[in-house]
Amino acid sequence: MNWLDTETKSILWKEPEPKLASPVHRPVAERLVSLLRCARSCLALILLCALVGCSEKPITSAPAQTNPTVSTNPPAPILFDDFESSKLAEFWLPADYGSGRYAPGAIKLSTNYARTGKQSVEVTVHEGDIEQAGDDDTKVERADLDSGHFPLLDQETWYAFSFLIPRDFPVVDTRLVIGSCKQTDVSRPIMAQRYRNGKHTLTVESHGKKEDYKLPGFKQGEWVDMLYRLRYSTGKDGLVEVWMNGKLVAAYSGPTAEEGFRNAFYHKIGLYRDRMKPPMTIYFDNYIMGPSRTSISRQ
Numbered sequence: 630m631n632w633l634d635t636e637t638k639s640i641l642w643k644e645p646e647p648k649l650a651s652p653v654h655r656p657v658a659e660r661l662v663s664l665l666r667c668a669r670s671c672l673a674l675i676l677l678c679a680l681v682g683c684s685e686k687p688i689t690s691a692p693a694q695t696n697p698t699v700s701t702n703p704p705a706p707i708l709f710d711d712f713e714s715s716k717l718a719e720f721w722l723p724a725d726y727g728s729g730r731y732a733p734g735a736i737k738l739s740t741n742y743a744r745t746g747k748q749s750v751e752v753t754v755h756e757g758d759i760e761q762a763g764d765d766d767t768k769v770e771r772a773d774l775d776s777g778h779f780p781l782l783d784q785e786t787w788y789a790f791s792f793l794i795p796r797d798f799p800v801v802d803t804r805l806v807i808g809s810c811k812q813t814d815v816s817r818p819i820m821a822q823r824y825r826n827g828k829h830t831l832t833v834e835s836h837g838k839k840e841d842y843k844l845p846g847f848k849q850g851e852w853v854d855m856l857y858r859l860r861y862s863t864g865k866d867g868l869v870e871v872w873m874n875g876k877l878v879a880a881y882s883g884p885t886a887e888e889g890f891r892n893a894f895y896h897k898i899g900l901y902r903d904r905m906k907p908p909m910t911i912y913f914d915n916y917i918m919g920p921s922r923t924s925i926s927r928q
């Protein structure tokens with residue numbers, strides 16, 4: 630199978646930088662220049678830290694568990710849609726299925742923007758679309774694409790996609806989720822990527838606890854590449870790691886699934902919000918899901 634074109638591969642999988650020549654083979658003058666440059670960069674970094682403060686802890690990968698629970702379920706399937714065909718890929722659930730739902734006409738293939746190729750998928754939500762009761766007497770509405778429910782307990786699953794929020798997108802202080810991972814019969818999302826009032830954030834919720842992560846901002850009108858690594862587990866070996874434009878921006882380790890609920894997990898992209906008047910439109914491209922990083926980047 631080789632469904633990723635070269636451009637897509639280059640986005641999802643950045644090849645390692647070519648190794649520099651060994652210092653012993655480089656002329657002395659070149660090494661001196663290199664040392665001076667390094668010293669200058671270090672000094673600049675120290676000055677920058679002194680000016681802006683470097684109190685924030687760097688984000689590191691969630692610690693690897695020495696004895697993660699081994700699953701007897703089949704690994705996550707490999708799914709891919711570059712939205713270049715005349716219709717959505719077969720794996721997307723229909724508009725009226727479960728909780729990933731959309732109104733007629735809400736999901737369209739579009740040539741307005743493309744991360745690669747000529748098309749992406751355009752998702753629009755209007756006031757009252759698939760309205761349901763939310764928390765605290767709120768009403769929620771949605772246009773969601775659901776990539777399917779799978780028995781992924783105690784397994785790693787990777788998801789990648791690109792999104793673009795147009796320049797004229799309404800920036801409002803209203804709850805808005807653009808991507809989430811969920812356990813089928815649990816109401817709260819395990820992980821939700823949010824964009825509210827111009828702030829880009831992520832929440833991880835499990836076992837009654839909720840953690841908030843601030844994600845880097847982005848420019849409306851430009852593509853953003855996301856990569857999620859999830860390990861669905863009711864125990865300590867669960868994890869959530871999120872990369873944005875190739876940089877690790879959030880890492881959580883701990884439970885990511887609820888006991889006593891179904892071994893069925895799914896991922897949605899789209900627009901899920903508290904009810905409001907102005908419509909919203911977002912674009913997605915290059916959706917990929919698979920059981921490992923290599924499975925979604927080197928097919």
Ligand SMILES: [Ca+2]
Pocket residue numbers: 711712713743744745746747748749914915
């Ligand atoms: Ca495309």
